[in-house]
Amino acid sequence: MAARGRCPECGSESLVEDAHYAQQQLVCAACGCVVSEGLLTTTYTDEEHLREVAYSQSTGQKEQQSRCLQRGIRRVQDLCKALQLPAVFEETAVSYFQRALQLPAFHLVSLEKKELLGGCCVLVTCRQHRWPLTMGSVCSLLYAKQELFASVYLSLQQELGLSVPALSMAELVTTHLDSFQLFQPTANIPAAFLEDKEKLLARTMGLVELASEAWLVTGRHPVPIVTAAAFLAWQSLRPSPRLSCPLARFCRLAGLDLPPPAHLRLKELLEILLGMASQLSWLRAFRLDKKTVVKHLGELLQHRLFLLKRAFSQQQQEDMAPSSDSPCQRSPSSAVPQQQGRPSAGKQQQQQHGGTLRPLLPPCLIHPRKRPRAPSAPAVPITGNEPISDSEIEQYLRSPEEMQAFRKAKGWP
Amino acid sequence: FKDDFSTSPHLFTPMSPYDLELPIQGASQLSQSKELCTDFSSVDLSFLPDVTQDNKEQNLSEDGHEAQKELDGSLPSKDSGVFMDESSLSHPGAALASPEAPDVCPPLTPMTPVTPATTPSESSGIVPQLQNIVSTVNLACKLDLKNIALHARNAEYNPKRFAAVIMRIREPRTTALIFSSGKMVCTGAKSEEQSRLAARKYARVVQKLGFPAKFLDFKIQNMVGSCDVRFPIRLEGLVLTHQQFSSYEPELFPGLVYRMVKPRIVLLIFVSGKVVLTGAKDRSEIYEAFENIYPILRGFKKPS
Numbered sequence: 001m002a003a004r005g006r007c008p009e010c011g012s013e014s015l016v017e018d019a020h021y022a023q024q025q026l027v028c029a030a031c032g033c034v035v036s037e038g039l040l041t042t043t044y045t046d047e048e049h050l051r052e053v054a055y056s057q058s059t060g061q062k063e064q065q066s067r068c069l070q071r072g073i074r075r076v077q078d079l080c081k082a083l084q085l086p087a088v089f090e091e092t093a094v095s096y097f098q099r100a101l102q103l104p105a106f107h108l109v110s111l112e113k114k115e116l117l118g119g120c121c122v123l124v125t126c127r128q129h130r131w132p133l134t135m136g137s138v139c140s141l142l143y144a145k146q147e148l149f150a151s152v153y154l155s156l157q158q159e160l161g162l163s164v165p166a167l168s169m170a171e172l173v174t175t176h177l178d179s180f181q182l183f184q185p186t187a188n189i190p191a192a193f194l195e196d197k198e199k200l201l202a203r204t205m206g207l208v209e210l211a212s213e214a215w216l217v218t219g220r221h222p223v224p225i226v227t228a229a230a231f232l233a234w235q236s237l238r239p240s241p242r243l244s245c246p247l248a249r250f251c252r253l254a255g256l257d258l259p260p261p262a263h264l265r266l267k268e269l270l271e272i273l274l275g276m277a278s279q280l281s282w283l284r285a286f287r288l289d290k291k292t293v294v295k296h297l298g299e300l301l302q303h304r305l306f307l308l309k310r311a312f313s314q315q316q317q318e319d320m321a322p323s324s325d326s327p328c329q330r331s332p333s334s335a336v337p338q339q340q341g342r343p344s345a346g347k348q349q350q351q352q353h354g355g356t357l358r359p360l361l362p363p364c365l366i367h368p369r370k371r372p373r374a375p376s377a378p379a380v381p382i383t384g385n386e387p388i389s390d391s392e393i394e395q396y397l398r399s400p401e402e403m404q405a406f407r408k409a410k411g412w413p
Numbered sequence: 414f415k416d417d418f419s420t421s422p423h424l425f426t427p428m429s430p431y432d433l434e435l436p437i438q439g440a441s442q443l444s445q446s447k448e449l450c451t452d453f454s455s456v457d458l459s460f461l462p463d464v465t466q467d468n469k470e471q472n473l474s475e476d477g478h479e480a481q482k483e484l485d486g487s488l489p490s491k492d493s494g495v496f497m498d499e500s501s502l503s504h505p506g507a508a509l510a511s512p513e514a515p516d517v518c519p520p521l522t523p524m525t526p527v528t529p530a531t532t533p534s535e536s537s538g539i540v541p542q543l544q545n546i547v548s549t550v551n552l553a554c555k556l557d558l559k560n561i562a563l564h565a566r567n568a569e570y571n572p573k574r575f576a577a578v579i580m581r582i583r584e585p586r587t588t589a590l591i592f593s594s595g596k597m598v599c600t601g602a603k604s605e606e607q608s609r610l611a612a613r614k615y616a617r618v619v620q621k622l623g624f625p626a627k628f629l630d631f632k633i634q635n636m637v638g639s640c641d642v643r644f645p646i647r648l649e650g651l652v653l654t655h656q657q658f659s660s661y662e663p664e665l666f667p668g669l670v671y672r673m674v675k676p677r678i679v680l681l682i683f684v685s686g687k688v689v690l691t692g693a694k695d696r697s698e699i700y701e702a703f704e705n706i707y708p709i710l711r712g713f714k715k716p717s
Contacts (some may be wrong), residue, residue, distance in 0.1 A: 154660070
């Protein structure tokens with residue numbers, strides 16, 4: 001605000017009150033001459049009336065981070081170190097955390113959630129760099145409840161508007177097998193169980209790709225599939241001593257967790273493999289079952305794309321080659337279960353080729369658990385304004401005797 | 414001729430041998446591959462627009478010509494070209510012969526006669542069915558919940574767990590949450606009218622219990638619909654191409670959560686091809702959202 005008066009130097013009237021550091025001054029806006037200035041020192045009486053500047057009003061508060069933020073950042077950094085992530089991940093995760101904590105959705109929540117927020121930021125960073133960190137591992141590191149972690153993760157994704165790529169299976173397989181204990185000889189592992197890492201990795205990768213083609217991966221938790229695939233791959237590399245080892249023992253020896261769905265994934269994988277095996281003419285003579293098909297896993301994987309197309313009926317007719325293929329599509333050996341399938345597509349294939357082929361569909365469509373819902377159209381379309389009869393309403397009201405009994409039962413007076 | 418083929422696959426289930434890339438598979442495929450509902454006789458389809466020029470050309474078969482005459486004005490375009498005899502054709506609810514006699518009648522029959530948002534020639538041929546409607550109403554009087562729980566047979570009240578009475582009626586099969594402020598939430602109805610009727614019945618029960626209940630500000634808050642596209646979907650592919658709208662976390666939930674911007678609907682898409690649509694305030698939003706997602710999903714039908 002311009003003060004009144006004239007500048008003694010140039011005579012202009014535009015005098016401005018300005019502060020030079022903490023000292024008030026009256027300055028001419030035209031020539032810059034200082035007309036008058038405040039006192040540098042204060043007297044005793046002045047000091048008695050002065051009040052100290054509160055911390056919240058000083059500029060220092062904005063520069064310093066809140067304790068909550070500091071603790072959170074430390075936690076994120078610790079997590080990155082525990083997971084042995086590259087340094088650039090740590091910076092990204094910390095920046096996400098800082099951004100998120102400023103939002104009201106995360107600022108005013110419980111400390112437990114703030115801790116999970118740090119874990120979520122690390123997870124997002126890893127996903128964006130294609131580092132296969134599973135939610136399960138982060139949860140176990142943070143001792144977190146899965147549901148709470150899930151809700152914080154999803155809200156983080158939404159609030160920050162992040163596009164988080166999906167977990168990449170190839171990297172997951174590599175990382176998962178890193179913790180395998182069957183690569184080095186130790187005391188309690190029989191020599192026949194030791195395996196070469198590269199071969200196991202390659203074969204497991206092939207099996208996981210096969211599972212993904214065969215609809216076993218979409219919509220399912222990725223880790224049990226990797227466990228089942230690693231087991232089959234390991235068995236197939238040296239079948240004779242290893243076929244008798246069950247999945248549970250394998251996981252114990254290898255030092256891996258055995259997630260409950262792994263058994264089901266194993267069954268599904270074996271079913272797919274048996275189907276494929278029935279299409280290889282030199283294997284049909286063997287009458288394979290789920291124990292023995294593992295021995296031929298290498299061949300099956302080698303020709304997997306071709307076999308998948310042949311072994312399972314396709315949805316588009318264009319894939320079915322003409323008569324030259326028909327000898328190969330005779331009914332497979334009796335040991336192979338192939339009688340499932342949705343009626344329409346399956347029957348179409350059968351009519352055209354005389355074989356019994358199961359369509360290549362996700363297992364939830366092959367074995368539907370619920371009966372398909374018939375559409376229930378109401379017989380009479382209602383308007384919502386129909387008259388409501390008294391008798392209908394009265395059926396919902398208690399009689400006096402009932403009320404007495406209810407009151408007694410509840411212990412009310 | 415060829416142009417119409419770009420739209421006609423929507424009328425048929427993807428299990429059909431018909432394919433966009435092979436236009437030479439012509440009319441014969443059209444007539445074999447139906448899986449549409451066989452019985453239209455109970456449904457009044459007269460609300461659908463008359464068959465247009467486009468639709469007539471689609472409905473070809475070996476016996477195409479007589480059939481086309483029957484089509485003019487009598488059959489809706491959703492019926493397609495298997496024409497057994499003319500007598501069945503002249504009936505508007507003609508039963509369609511389908512070689513595979515499906516077990517399931519796909520949800521083609523809408524719940525109440527409603528004009529579809531898009532013209533039939535562009536639509537997918539699948540109508541989402543409404544599964545749940547959530548509505549609220551203000552009874553405009555303070556309620557004594559303990560009293561209600563005492564007098565009503567169909568009421569449940571546990572103040573330590575939840576501060577409202579949970580009341581249920583049999584017809585329409587719904588549940589209501591009645592709060593002491595007089596506000597009520599009604600859930601479980603399968604159509605807007607059913608929800609309104611149910612809410613009125615609950616209000617009537619409260620009235621009969623002696624409270625001066627009114628029926629103010631009835632509003633539908635949420636509508637949930639579901640349908641089946643009948644082919645499996647590669648969710649991994651969908652999340653790659655539509656990253657900004659989709660969230661697919663198989664570690665958390667088997668379905669893909671697609672947040673559509675226009676209309677503002679959330680879709681849960683599963684690998685089996687089932688789609689759940691929620692967040693709508695009006696039924697047309699559900700239909701519109703499904704018509705928007707259907708071509709996207711068709712792109713992910715994996716022809717392995």
